[in-house]
Amino acid sequence: MKIDMDTAAELLGVLGNHTRLAIVRMLVRAGPQGMTVGDIQRELEVPGSTLSHHLGHLRGVGLVWQEREGTSLHCCVDYRMIDALVEFLTAECCTFEPTMTGTE
Amino acid sequence: MKIDMDTAAELLGVLGNHTRLAIVRMLVRAGPQGMTVGDIQRELEVPGSTLSHHLGHLRGVGLVWQEREGTSLHCCVDYRMIDALVEFLTAECCTFEPTMTGTE
DNA sequence: AATATATTTCCATATTTCTAGAAATACCGT
DNA sequence: ACGGTATTTCTAGAAATATGGAAATATATT
Numbered sequence: 001m002k003i004d005m006d007t008a009a010e011l012l013g014v015l016g017n018h019t020r021l022a023i024v025r026m027l028v029r030a031g032p033q034g035m036t037v038g039d040i041q042r043e044l045e046v047p048g049s050t051l052s053h054h055l056g057h058l059r060g061v062g063l064v065w066q067e068r069e070g071t072s073l074h075c076c077v078d079y080r081m082i083d084a085l086v087e088f089l090t091a092e093c094c095t096f097e098p099t100m101t102g103t104e
Numbered sequence: 105m106k107i108d109m110d111t112a113a114e115l116l117g118v119l120g121n122h123t124r125l126a127i128v129r130m131l132v133r134a135g136p137q138g139m140t141v142g143d144i145q146r147e148l149e150v151p152g153s154t155l156s157h158h159l160g161h162l163r164g165v166g167l168v169w170q171e172r173e174g175t176s177l178h179c180c181v182d183y184r185m186i187d188a189l190v191e192f193l194t195a196e197c198c199t200f201e202p203t204m205t206g207t208e
Numbered sequence: 209a210a211t212a213t214a215t216t217t218c219c220a221t222a223t224t225t226c227t228a229g230a231a232a233t234a235c236c237g238t
Numbered sequence: 239a240c241g242g243t244a245t246t247t248c249t250a251g252a253a254a255t256a257t258g259g260a261a262a263t264a265t266a267t268t
Binding site: 005006008009010011012014015017018021022024025028077079082083085086089090092093094095 | 109110112113114115116117118119120121122125126128129132181183186187189190193194196197198199
């Protein structure tokens, strides 16, 4: 997956918050089955409304998706987005040679 | 170079701004000799005070350092910081197995 | 229907960030 | 010392973000 600079800046901005980065890290570690909002809330000890707000951000940029299971919402991270961000940084910001794929 | 989550969040936040990401990308492409503030300003067409503000942020987290040459200030990106960020993302956020280096 | 649990939405407030003009500072050439 | 170019600091307004309580919504159980 290839992302442009606007998308990259957006992803970076969303991850550039302590709480949200912690959420993503937790979700990554939780593996494919993810965690419920409540699980996250208990671990992070953050009010529900605040957590929901942050999850909204993460959902908004596609880093996290949710699936209802009964009364709970399972949250899963989309690894592809993180991979895409790493790829962007590596390709665009880690070399002083113009990108070899020559997109522009 | 290994960074912790607070540092990573800080770096991500600073890079999560369109203008600043553009600056870093430009500096990376400019190579080791970097660019002057004026060069950046001409390319980005942003007021000096605004640019200076953003450069301050980048300097603050160590992503950019500056060296005076006459009346101009040469700006250079610290590749190690970007590498460190990529490493952090790869190690902490790209796998659902606990880090194999077992730091905690 | 009533209750309980899980989560979000609404709302207000506090704080930070972005932006940029104006003034100040730094350096250089004459 | 003066004038010019480069850049920062000061200042402030506007916009965005963060936070969390209270009410609303969704689902399940009895």
